[in-house]
Amino acid sequence: MMEDIIKKLKDKGCKITPQRRAVIQSLAKLAKFPTALELCNDIRQANPEIGLDTVYRNLNLLADMGVVNQINLPGKDTKVFELALGKHHHHLVCLGCGKANCLDYCPVDEQELQKAAGSKFEIVGHSLELYGYCQKCRTAK
Ligand SMILES: [Zn+2]
Ligand SMILES: [Zn+2]
Ligand SMILES: [Zn+2]
Structure with missing residues (x-):
């Protein structure tokens, strides 16, 4: 399913940077609905140079591209994310x-x-x- 998503991004003319790949990989790996911070912590284990800003930027871009769903939790100013499969x-x-x-x-x-x-x-x-x-x-x- 990882490859489906990469293909979809390529079809839309989106470059697959290592950061983007790391964000997608981490979304696929973690349990449902991680926050950006949880994703960032996971990604940094293998890619300590990636910061929270980068994770946010890439999540927003992937959401714009339609491969990531963003869910707004009320009252906490928190968003959680999932891969937009199906x-x-x-x-x-x-x-x-x-x-x-x-x-x-x-x-x-x-x-x-x-x-x-x-x-x-x-x-x-x-x-x-x-x-x-x-x-x-x-x-x-
Ligand atoms: Zn709808
Ligand atoms: Zn409940
Ligand atoms: Zn969902």
């Missing part, structure tokens, strides 16, 4: 434990969105997190 989807984020979970599809109607935005604005993408409480946190309440 199709476009969204995430459930628990306000209790802060854990994210993948939805397996997109419940958004693109035509409705375009209607809401009006004819003068062309929508090229959207992002949406669903906030709530997971089952574990609901039983604990």
Whole structure:
């Protein structure tokens, strides 16, 4: 799957720098939804010269290229990341434990969105997190 992602980037004319490769590798290796800092710590074990700024820059670029999903956790000013494998989807984020979970599809109607935005604005993408409480946190309440 690593090679799929590299191919996708190449198709889009994106250079595969060693830093980018390291970020993708680390995302593939770590458990789901690491923060940039967690990724950075992992990457630095093999590449101590790579700093957090570089990791952020590359994560943003990979997200722009559509190969990384970025999930906003509420209230903590934190983002977590995952490789965008498979199709476009969204995430459930628990306000209790802060854990994210993948939805397996997109419940958004693109035509409705375009209607809401009006004819003068062309929508090229959207992002949406669903906030709530997971089952574990609901039983604990
Ligand atoms: Zn929870
Ligand atoms: Zn996901
Ligand atoms: Zn969607």
